[in-house]
Amino acid sequence: MYDLRWIRDNPEAFDAGLAARGMAPLAKDILARDEKARANRTQLQEIQNRRNALSKQIGAAKSKGEDAESLIAEVGQLKGALQAGEEVERELSGALRETLSELPNQPEPDVPVGQDEETNVEVRRHGEPPVFDFEPKQHFEIGEALGLMDFEAASKVSGARFVVLRGALARIERALAAFMLDIHTLEFDYTEISPPLLVREHTAFGTGNLPKFEEDLFKTTDDFYLLPTAEMVLTNLVRDEVLAEAELPLRFTAHTPCFRSEAGAAGRDTRGMLRQHQFYKVEMVSISHPDQSGEELDRMTNCAETILQRLGIPYRAMLLSSGDMGFSAKRTYDLEGWMPGQDCYREISSCSNCGDFQARRMGARFKPNQGKGTNFVHTLNGSGLAVGRTLIAVMENYQLAGGGFAIPEALQPYVGGMTRIA
RNA sequence: GGAGGGAUGGCAGAGCGGUAAUGCAACGGAUUGCUAAUCCGUCAACGUGUAACAGCGUUGCGGGGGUUCGAGUCCCCCUCCCUCCGCCA
Numbered sequence: 001m002y003d004l005r006w007i008r009d010n011p012e013a014f015d016a017g018l019a020a021r022g023m024a025p026l027a028k029d030i031l032a033r034d035e036k037a038r039a040n041r042t043q044l045q046e047i048q049n050r051r052n053a054l055s056k057q058i059g060a061a062k063s064k065g066e067d068a069e070s071l072i073a074e075v076g077q078l079k080g081a082l083q084a085g086e087e088v089e090r091e092l093s094g095a096l097r098e099t100l101s102e103l104p105n106q107p108e109p110d111v112p113v114g115q116d117e118e119t120n121v122e123v124r125r126h127g128e129p130p131v132f133d134f135e136p137k138q139h140f141e142i143g144e145a146l147g148l149m150d151f152e153a154a155s156k157v158s159g160a161r162f163v164v165l166r167g168a169l170a171r172i173e174r175a176l177a178a179f180m181l182d183i184h185t186l187e188f189d190y191t192e193i194s195p196p197l198l199v200r201e202h203t204a205f206g207t208g209n210l211p212k213f214e215e216d217l218f219k220t221t222d223d224f225y226l227l228p229t230a231e232m233v234l235t236n237l238v239r240d241e242v243l244a245e246a247e248l249p250l251r252f253t254a255h256t257p258c259f260r261s262e263a264g265a266a267g268r269d270t271r272g273m274l275r276q277h278q279f280y281k282v283e284m285v286s287i288s289h290p291d292q293s294g295e296e297l298d299r300m301t302n303c304a305e306t307i308l309q310r311l312g313i314p315y316r317a318m319l320l321s322s323g324d325m326g327f328s329a330k331r332t333y334d335l336e337g338w339m340p341g342q343d344c345y346r347e348i349s350s351c352s353n354c355g356d357f358q359a360r361r362m363g364a365r366f367k368p369n370q371g372k373g374t375n376f377v378h379t380l381n382g383s384g385l386a387v388g389r390t391l392i393a394v395m396e397n398y399q400l401a402g403g404g405f406a407i408p409e410a411l412q413p414y415v416g417g418m419t420r421i422a
Numbered sequence: 423g424g425a426g427g428g429a430u431g432g433c434a435g436a437g438c439g440g441u442a443a444u445g446c447a448a449c450g451g452a453u454u455g456c457u458a459a460u461c462c463g464u465c466a467a468c469g470u471g472u473a474a475c476a477g478c479g480u481u482g483c484g485g486g487g488g489u490u491c492g493a494g495u496c497c498c499c500c501u502c503c504c505u506c507c508g509c510c511a
Contacts, residue, residue, distance in 0.1 A: 041469055045480040052441085052480090055492040059440045062491095072491045079491095200502090242432050244448090367432070367448070373465085374432085 001360040002100050017106035020113045020322035037092035044085035051078050102212050105357040107322040108331045114321035127314030129338045134401050138341030139392040140272035163273045168421050175414035177255045177387050180282040188303045190253035195233040198224035203236045206362035208328035218259045226259035231381035234285035243366040250287040280387035286380040293378035297353040301333045304349040304384040310410040313393045314338040328354045337393040348389045351382030
């Protein structure tokens, strides 16, 4: 959500940001409407001022037992103008707020400008893709052959884009989550949260998932939304709060299922468990001082990279271009894990700095040590990591000639010392 | 599901038709050998104004309507929270 005054002061920057998002300029239109709303507000306030003054006189006159009929008649004449002014105020500022709530965040100045993932920039690469003396398989081939990954069973109960994991594979999925949580909480100062999985509309609005992306969400019959990501609930932990500056940064992590209707993604990645209606994810959220959010994003990205490194999954870090970034982000790094079965890198984490964009929508502020008033915090979120996709990456990168796969050393303590699945 | 109670500034908490008490915290200043204490002010948003302050004004008592010259206060609708009962992992 934008600050109207910022747009007033920086109309060119505002339009440039929209252009980077592939949108037409809007500053002129918005500012014209803003000016109209303000003119009306000023006029309304003058009328209110007069009404208040007259009402005070009426009160004074009546308490002295004097006749106030002429004053009452005078103030009565203001009523029509007053109501009209209030009506216009509601209309104009409501419409303006609606327009602003559907505009994506401004990319940071050095974010590459482009329409889609083609213009993303690789900033790092870690690990060498493994070399196999056989044709590497995709995860679902491995999983199905082992009898531990069952798409048919899932479709019987829930239809397409679900999976049933059995036995050791189910355990490894659980172990991966525990492994990730331990690192974030024990080494990186994140506080583990076990949050609600159903949230209300205002929560989804706060992170920017509503009003524009309702079709991506599952909604219950009594108007709850299922979490599409724990970001939604972790970030909203500071909704309507005024934090002390000394409390910052706050860091939260949670392991939750994520539910996505992915209405627009029909036909993409239909095989396997890469893109499903439900998956587990360990999420990180930081609530940061505005001056520190850039650093915090690097730190968070490093937390996610650490997981990949410990698991020995080769990956590359991409700085997303303006057109590929999410609605609320001003800067995003995607981590793409190497998938030998697909012979390419696939997104396994996404870490974003949203600046004050979400904080404005949620009313999340802090009180600076010096000076008065409050400022909006910055919010960041990142996957650390998507558990389902991490499982896929482990299976494919550690696959063995006989059809099974090895278990990364770092993970073995979490699966009772198992070293391989055959 | 049933019955009650509630929502007021960063927090606590009055106010029951006539300018939003008071306390705590915070910030600025005064005072002070230092700390503490004390005193004064500030302490929400918006509009207007300013180079920036100041100043002036409006709104703000969960949200939206209404009554009234005037609404935190009266009426109607909605949302959320709490307590008790019932059911339940």
